[in-house]
């Protein structure tokens with residue numbers, strides 16, 4: 556089974572598109588952030604607080620590797636921070652990059668307090684610039700989220716991925 560891995564920056568729509576794809580394909584989808592929170596019984600902000608980003612990344616890799624039977628996986632924005640995650644996703648599925656401009660992300664995440672790397676004094680634009688290079692480098696399919704509606708994004712992914 557080819558797993559569809561949705562990657563992209565915070566707020567690009569991985570969780571939202573994962574749910575919509577799940578409905579369109581009538582297949583199960585799992586969101587790694589949601590899964591980590593449920594397994595640990597803690598919010599991501601609290602995991603960052605208690606264990607640091609490094610601790611969170613360990614849970615993220617372990618969760619990714621535990622989902623082999625799930626056809627649609629929405630990753631967290633930082634999944635590309637570990638090369639081993641990219642290698643694993645390449646080996647087990649197709650990587651779909653939800654590409655969104657910095658301006659669109661800012662608009663979508665204004666007022667958000669659930670993402671520890673998107674808070675007041677963080678270097679947001681620098682993180683965005685560094686990450687978009689990483690997403691583009693490993694993507695098999697790229698979706699233009701600035702141009703396409705949610706429905707069009709789902710149709711485009713289905714047209715590009717053999718299901």
Ligand SMILES: Nc1ncnc2c1ncn2[C@@H]1O[C@H](COP(=O)(O)OP(=O)(O)OP(=O)(O)O)[C@@H](O)[C@H]1O
Nearest residue numbers: 564565566567568569570571631632663670704705
């Ligand atoms: N296609 C879309 N059209 C309009 N709004 C959208 C779309 N996709 C996502 N959004 C909105 O943008 C916000 C962020 O979306 P979502 O939580 O799916 O992003 P994410 O990529 O999963 O972020 P993270 O990496 O932090 O988990 C939400 O408020 C969601 O409703």
Ligand SMILES: O=C(O)C1=C[C@@H](O)[C@@H](O)[C@H](O)C1
Nearest residue numbers: 565588631632633670671672
């Ligand atoms: O971009 C990131 O590094 C993150 C994105 C979110 O999905 C969460 O996985 C967490 O907030 C870290």
Ligand SMILES: [Mg+2]
Nearest residue numbers: 569570588629
């Ligand atoms: Mg998400």
